[in-house]
Amino acid sequence: MQLQQLFSPSVQHTLDVIGIFVFAISGALLAVRKNFDIFGIAVLAEVTALGGGLFRDLVIGAVPPAAFTDLGYFVTPLLAALVVFFLHPHVERIQAAVLVFDAAGLGLFCVSGTTKAYSYGLGLTASATLGLATAVGGGVLRDVLANEVPSLLRWDRDLYAVPAIVGATMVVLCVRYDALNPFTSGLAAVTAFVLRLLAMRFHWRAPRAWNRRSTVTEE
Amino acid sequence: MQLQQLFSPSVQHTLDVIGIFVFAISGALLAVRKNFDIFGIAVLAEVTALGGGLFRDLVIGAVPPAAFTDLGYFVTPLLAALVVFFLHPHVERIQAAVLVFDAAGLGLFCVSGTTKAYSYGLGLTASATLGLATAVGGGVLRDVLANEVPSLLRWDRDLYAVPAIVGATMVVLCVRYDALNPFTSGLAAVTAFVLRLLAMRFHWRAPRAWNRRSTVTEE
Amino acid sequence: MQLQQLFSPSVQHTLDVIGIFVFAISGALLAVRKNFDIFGIAVLAEVTALGGGLFRDLVIGAVPPAAFTDLGYFVTPLLAALVVFFLHPHVERIQAAVLVFDAAGLGLFCVSGTTKAYSYGLGLTASATLGLATAVGGGVLRDVLANEVPSLLRWDRDLYAVPAIVGATMVVLCVRYDALNPFTSGLAAVTAFVLRLLAMRFHWRAPRAWNRRSTVTEE
Numbered sequence: 001m002q003l004q005q006l007f008s009p010s011v012q013h014t015l016d017v018i019g020i021f022v023f024a025i026s027g028a029l030l031a032v033r034k035n036f037d038i039f040g041i042a043v044l045a046e047v048t049a050l051g052g053g054l055f056r057d058l059v060i061g062a063v064p065p066a067a068f069t070d071l072g073y074f075v076t077p078l079l080a081a082l083v084v085f086f087l088h089p090h091v092e093r094i095q096a097a098v099l100v101f102d103a104a105g106l107g108l109f110c111v112s113g114t115t116k117a118y119s120y121g122l123g124l125t126a127s128a129t130l131g132l133a134t135a136v137g138g139g140v141l142r143d144v145l146a147n148e149v150p151s152l153l154r155w156d157r158d159l160y161a162v163p164a165i166v167g168a169t170m171v172v173l174c175v176r177y178d179a180l181n182p183f184t185s186g187l188a189a190v191t192a193f194v195l196r197l198l199a200m201r202f203h204w205r206a207p208r209a210w211n212r213r214s215t216v217t218e219e
Numbered sequence: 220m221q222l223q224q225l226f227s228p229s230v231q232h233t234l235d236v237i238g239i240f241v242f243a244i245s246g247a248l249l250a251v252r253k254n255f256d257i258f259g260i261a262v263l264a265e266v267t268a269l270g271g272g273l274f275r276d277l278v279i280g281a282v283p284p285a286a287f288t289d290l291g292y293f294v295t296p297l298l299a300a301l302v303v304f305f306l307h308p309h310v311e312r313i314q315a316a317v318l319v320f321d322a323a324g325l326g327l328f329c330v331s332g333t334t335k336a337y338s339y340g341l342g343l344t345a346s347a348t349l350g351l352a353t354a355v356g357g358g359v360l361r362d363v364l365a366n367e368v369p370s371l372l373r374w375d376r377d378l379y380a381v382p383a384i385v386g387a388t389m390v391v392l393c394v395r396y397d398a399l400n401p402f403t404s405g406l407a408a409v410t411a412f413v414l415r416l417l418a419m420r421f422h423w424r425a426p427r428a429w430n431r432r433s434t435v436t437e438e
Numbered sequence: 439m440q441l442q443q444l445f446s447p448s449v450q451h452t453l454d455v456i457g458i459f460v461f462a463i464s465g466a467l468l469a470v471r472k473n474f475d476i477f478g479i480a481v482l483a484e485v486t487a488l489g490g491g492l493f494r495d496l497v498i499g500a501v502p503p504a505a506f507t508d509l510g511y512f513v514t515p516l517l518a519a520l521v522v523f524f525l526h527p528h529v530e531r532i533q534a535a536v537l538v539f540d541a542a543g544l545g546l547f548c549v550s551g552t553t554k555a556y557s558y559g560l561g562l563t564a565s566a567t568l569g570l571a572t573a574v575g576g577g578v579l580r581d582v583l584a585n586e587v588p589s590l591l592r593w594d595r596d597l598y599a600v601p602a603i604v605g606a607t608m609v610v611l612c613v614r615y616d617a618l619n620p621f622t623s624g625l626a627a628v629t630a631f632v633l634r635l636l637a638m639r640f641h642w643r644a645p646r647a648w649n650r651r652s653t654v655t656e657e
Binding site: 250251253254255256257258259260262263273277282283284287288290293303304305307363364365366 | 496497498499558559560561563564567568578582585586587588590591592593599600643644645646647
């Protein structure tokens with residue numbers, strides 16, 4: 001429990017809501033691109049923003065999940081959906097900014113997800129895995145509902161999971177060496193955030209399996 | 220608990236089984252259209268009929284979910300699968316009737332889902348959301364398994380979520396003002412049912428985001 | 439509880455890990471075929487190997503699920519992903535062997551899934567259903583994430599669910615007649631295994647619904 005209060009509750013809540021908002025924007029934008037109606041936009045915003053945390057809470061037995069007990073968590077994606085609905089040509093124009101915010105959400109969620117899982121008694125590896133799942137799960141659900149191959153899994157996308165894995169690993173190492181505090185947590189989140197920005201800037205990609213039938217060699 | 224017994228248990232159970240049956244028919248028909256075999260038909264019937272309630276029960280912590288404790292809930296979709304397997308040209312011919320039954324299922328499930336969630340201690344907004352999820356979740360899972368864009372999210376389908384949202388909202392308003400009883404519950408279910416029928420009759424659709432690249436203007 | 443210890447714990451654990459490994463190989467191979475990067479390969483290996491058991495554990499309320507409490511369960515799919523990453527042309531060449539191992543995993547998981555569900559207090563039908571879900575659930579999640587129609591549902595694949603249904607049914611019949619022991623459990627697993635091998639050898643398929651518009655007649 002103590003672990004969950006790394007930051008003052010209001011600071012933590014504000015960080016969570018920011019992460020939820022930016023993830024919801026990415027879900028709503030995909031919904032617009034897929035030509036969904038306003039309800040489809042709202043659903044995809046909710047799922048993208050809350051799906052990862054929902055999965056984590058079901059796995060650790062934290063029911064009902066935070067997504068259903070905190071009204072702010074539920075309303076935020078609806079606001080994001082409205083913003084996109086009315087302003088999406090502008091939101092698309094600032095796509096680069098959206099990606100920066102999404103990277104911030106990735107950093108925040110991998111840290112808070114890992115911390116929450118550990119505070120529910122899971123082991124270090126399992127906590128880091130759930131931190132990763134919290135950070136990337138919503139995006140995977142978003143892509144599945146939009147009937148697309150999850151961009152998490154595609155080789156032609158800049159590294160997304162690795163920054164979250166690094167952030168989650170830093171958290172569990174801090175736990176292991178009794179050094180988890182607001183500063184080290186913040187450092188883990190910032191590290192994941194910066195790594196993701198660098199991955200986008202320099203188009204870092206992960207290798208694919210060596211494939212003799214492939215004529216493409218973009219590793 | 221008291222809330223769950225709006226109707227006598229046997230009446231409630233009968234209503235549930237009817238809703239399960241009609242949703243299962245819609246899943247089985249999609250399976251036939253996708254050229255699945257008899258087991259695929261049975262799986263899609265089960266998932267469509269029970270998926271929404273299963274999700275609700277996992278979220279509210281009602282485990283094992285009703286889908287796995289009530290044999291009638293489990294067997295009903297299998298019967299629907301058999302009906303479709305042997306009679307599907309006839310079932311397709313009465314597609315209009317199937318849609319009417321599906322609308323009835325939508326009305327029944329949004330009310331019973333909302334009520335059950337509230338009886339497990341969730342807030343009003345969360346209860347209504349889970350009522351909606353109970354009503355539409357099975358159909359979303361059906362479409363995901365069939366590798367199609369969920370018809371819930373598509374702009375070119377008549378309103379489906381809105382009637383369920385209205386029904387679920389009526390239930391939580393009744394709870395809020397202490398007016399939930401078999402009559403008001405039934406009214407909420409009938410309202411959702413009739414709204415869905417009207418949406419189909421008059422092809423009510425929800426707006427999409429204004430899209431300057433789109434040449435289509437069917438809003 | 440007693441039921442879970444049909445075999446000595448170490449034997450049971452070894453059987454589980456073998457099943458997890460072979461399922462993970464099938465997930466990793468599909469990831470390679472879909473051109474995913476190394477992280478996509480690892481994710482699909484994990485989901486394929488652990489998804490069915492994860493679903494079962496959420497349904498029966500066994501949280502946190504075994505997938506997150508047993509480090510061996512988590513690491514095994516990563517090893518499978520590495521094997522495929524470096525050796526996949528060789529693994530593909532021995533595709534027939536992989537299918538045999540996958541059949542073994544199917545037999546093991548339908549038995550252990552049914553047994554675990556029953557030991558958590560579910561009824562016989564529900565236990566058998568969860569045994570089936572344990573055995574085939576990972577493969578369904580694998581195909582959904584890879585954006586393909588689940589091969590479980592396709593008519594043009596050799597019988598996959600039926601052997602698992604037979605194995606799970608044998609287990610619940612043994613429970614019903616108080617005859618569940620390591621020998622009968624093993625017999626159920628071997629029966630499912632052999633049935634699956636025969637289905638592959640002789641291309642047994644399940645019938646589709648009679649379809650007057652279809653010109654194909656491969657039932």
